[in-house]
Amino acid sequence: MTQTTAIHGEKISLLRVLGPGHVWALGVGIVLVGEYMGWNFSVGKGGAIAALIACWVAGLLYTCVAMIDSEVTSTVAAAGGQYAQAKHIVGPLMAFNVGLFLVFAYTMLEAANAITLGYLIQTVGGMMGQTTAGGEALVLHDKPFIVLTIMFLAWLNYRGVYATLTFNLVITAIAFVAIIILFFAVRPWSSDVLQHNELLTGLPYGWIGVIAALHFGLWYYLGIEGTCQAAEEVRSPARSLPLGTMTGIMTLLIAATMTWFICAGLMPWEYLGQAVTPLFDAARLMDSLPLMVLLFIGTIFSTLASANGCINDASRAWFSMARDRYLPQWFGAVHPRYRTPYRSIVFLVPVAVLFAYYAPLDQVITFSILSGLLGYTFMTFNVIMFRRKWPLGTIQRGYVHPLHPLPALVLLVLCATTYFAVFLGYGTQLMAMMAFFIIASLWFHFHRYRYVRRGDQFTMPWPRPLGDY
Amino acid sequence: MSNGHYEPPRQSALGQFFDSLFLLALVFASLFAPLYLGLASGGKTEIELADKTTWAGLGQNAVMQGAWEKLGYTPETAAPVIVSRFDYSFDLVALGVTALIVVGYFVLVVAFSKSEYREVIAERFGRRDQ
Numbered sequence: 150m151t152q153t154t155a156i157h158g159e160k161i162s163l164l165r166v167l168g169p170g171h172v173w174a175l176g177v178g179i180v181l182v183g184e185y186m187g188w189n190f191s192v193g194k195g196g197a198i199a200a201l202i203a204c205w206v207a208g209l210l211y212t213c214v215a216m217i218d219s220e221v222t223s224t225v226a227a228a229g230g231q232y233a234q235a236k237h238i239v240g241p242l243m244a245f246n247v248g249l250f251l252v253f254a255y256t257m258l259e260a261a262n263a264i265t266l267g268y269l270i271q272t273v274g275g276m277m278g279q280t281t282a283g284g285e286a287l288v289l290h291d292k293p294f295i296v297l298t299i300m301f302l303a304w305l306n307y308r309g310v311y312a313t314l315t316f317n318l319v320i321t322a323i324a325f326v327a328i329i330i331l332f333f334a335v336r337p338w339s340s341d342v343l344q345h346n347e348l349l350t351g352l353p354y355g356w357i358g359v360i361a362a363l364h365f366g367l368w369y370y371l372g373i374e375g376t377c378q379a380a381e382e383v384r385s386p387a388r389s390l391p392l393g394t395m396t397g398i399m400t401l402l403i404a405a406t407m408t409w410f411i412c413a414g415l416m417p418w419e420y421l422g423q424a425v426t427p428l429f430d431a432a433r434l435m436d437s438l439p440l441m442v443l444l445f446i447g448t449i450f451s452t453l454a455s456a457n458g459c460i461n462d463a464s465r466a467w468f469s470m471a472r473d474r475y476l477p478q479w480f481g482a483v484h485p486r487y488r489t490p491y492r493s494i495v496f497l498v499p500v501a502v503l504f505a506y507y508a509p510l511d512q513v514i515t516f517s518i519l520s521g522l523l524g525y526t527f528m529t530f531n532v533i534m535f536r537r538k539w540p541l542g543t544i545q546r547g548y549v550h551p552l553h554p555l556p557a558l559v560l561l562v563l564c565a566t567t568y569f570a571v572f573l574g575y576g577t578q579l580m581a582m583m584a585f586f587i588i589a590s591l592w593f594h595f596h597r598y599r600y601v602r603r604g605d606q607f608t609m610p611w612p613r614p615l616g617d618y
Numbered sequence: 619m620s621n622g623h624y625e626p627p628r629q630s631a632l633g634q635f636f637d638s639l640f641l642l643a644l645v646f647a648s649l650f651a652p653l654y655l656g657l658a659s660g661g662k663t664e665i666e667l668a669d670k671t672t673w674a675g676l677g678q679n680a681v682m683q684g685a686w687e688k689l690g691y692t693p694e695t696a697a698p699v700i701v702s703r704f705d706y707s708f709d710l711v712a713l714g715v716t717a718l719i720v721v722g723y724f725v726l727v728v729a730f731s732k733s734e735y736r737e738v739i740a741e742r743f744g745r746r747d748q
Binding site: 240242244246344354357423430476477499504508572573574575577580581585588589592598602606607613 | 623624625626627629631633634635637638640641642644645646648649650652653654657658661662678679680681682685686688689691696699700702703704705706708712713716717719720723724726727728730731732733734735736737738739740741742743
């Protein structure tokens with residue numbers, strides 16, 4: 150199904166073969182790991198009911214993201230997604246920042262996947278009940294598995310042995326089916342297994358907890374906007390992109406609600422709010438070995454598929470910035486034999502390993518969420534500038550989203566609320582992230598930009614932008 | 619510069635090395651160091667409970683107790699999880715400063731981008747008066 154040909158690290162032949170079903174599958178495949186881990190930290194921030202409300206509000210946020218991104222990406226038909234949009238619409242420094250948003254969102258997600266996988270193996274190792282020769286319980290440490298996972302997947306990407314889109318879809322489909330099977334196994338039509346009446350405890354933090362929960366509520370959908378990066382390969386972008394992305398969000402909304410329903414009916418919110426592998430824990434509580442094996446496989450598959458895609462996407466974004474000279478050109482090299490952006494792949498490995506090895510899962514996920522959130526904030530003014538510089542009718546648009554600028558304004562309000570949600574409990578991380586991007590921006594503007602070609606950055610066959618730019 | 623074609627200088631290998639090193643150092647200093655030093659784990663508090671040694675004392679009913687025990691917990695090991703809470707009290711000044719930094723960041727990026735974008739458009743399309 151994958152119709153791209155990788156030559157010199159770039160897509161040079163993009164066939165328009167994808168329909169709305171492919172776009173849907175691509176989106177759900179990217180995001181499904183969010184059902185297996187991370188979402189439940191929203192329970193810790195506001196309680197189980199707050200997490201459900203946050204899940205639905207985040208769904209509205211992503212609906213706005215999908216509407217806006219479908220229009221801009223189906224028009225900026227260049228590989229690179231939001232990075233290419235920023236170059237053409239806002240300017241080079243914004244593009245540099247958007248490139249970094251993508252790199253950090255994916256690299257931190259990769260680290261989070263490795264942490265989850267290592268923890269799961271450690272948990273299952275502990276459940277085997279093996280003992281040493283001296284009779285002491287044998288403890289399987291998670292750290293070697295964390296490092297091995299990242300190194301192995303980086304090596305696969307270095308060698309160019311990419312898991313194909315079809316393969317990734319098969320293993321994420323298995324992970325998706327595992328959730329469905331678990332859902333029916335808990336017999337949701339009765340209260341034999343699920344005990345919501347006994348386990349739901351209202352809003353332990355009150356309504357401020359509902360706002361705080363929005364922070365991790367984004368994790369249910371983070372990355373769904375990646376569907377728009379397939380714009381060049383879609384047969385009918387005007388129909389397929391919005392349809393595929395919106396049905397993807399609806400699917401995730403249903404899957405997220407099912408996941409919440411299972412977990413909130415099986416375990417106390419205090420446990421759920423800090424669990425690393427909530428769906429696997431749900432299977433443990435069912436006392437069923439086949440279910441445990443199924444959810445073990447589902448968690449492993451979803452984290453591996455996600456981490457593999459993250460290494461690929463983060464290194465491609467880093468490579469693209471180097472090719473445009475936003476970063477040292479050394480990173481823009483392609484392996485002479487494997488034809489992969491090998492230096493970018495290798496450079497990002499220590500970053501992922503260090504965060505996965507030392508940082509707690511919730512804090513690594515917070516960095517990924519913050520990177521995504523900064524990107525969504527960019528989308529709000531990006532679409533307004535896009536409509537002003539090239540009003541409707543001046544260029545060919547693949548899709549025109551309705552009710553402009555309402556989706557952008559709603560998205561801006563929801564982004565502002567989410568910054569406040571992160572500030573509640575994770576304010577230091579928010580400040581650390583902002584310090585990083587401010588210093589990196591000053592470095593780029595006053596130092597790095599001198600190495601960048603000017604006019605070459607604008608590659609779309611569009612007329613001169615209107616207005617005061 | 620905005621009038622003609624800009625040919626960027628060629629960066630030396632040493633210059634590229636230092637730029638790479640700078641970015642790596644920036645990631646570790648601004649993102650990793652606060653985590654490693656434990657500075658980012660604030661914002662938590664504990665609720666006071668008279669009895670942390672029994673499930674009832676921890677406010678857990680029979681269903682909750684059953685779940686904890688199946689997951690391998692005792693009241694002693696579950697207590698730190700159950701009493702832990704986020705501290706959502708905040709200083710309005712701190713909130714204002716944070717908001718100012720986030721907004722200021724975007725204003726800075728858009729303003730600098732605008733000046734850079736003018737050069738891109740001038741080179742791509744020619745100056746407006748031409």
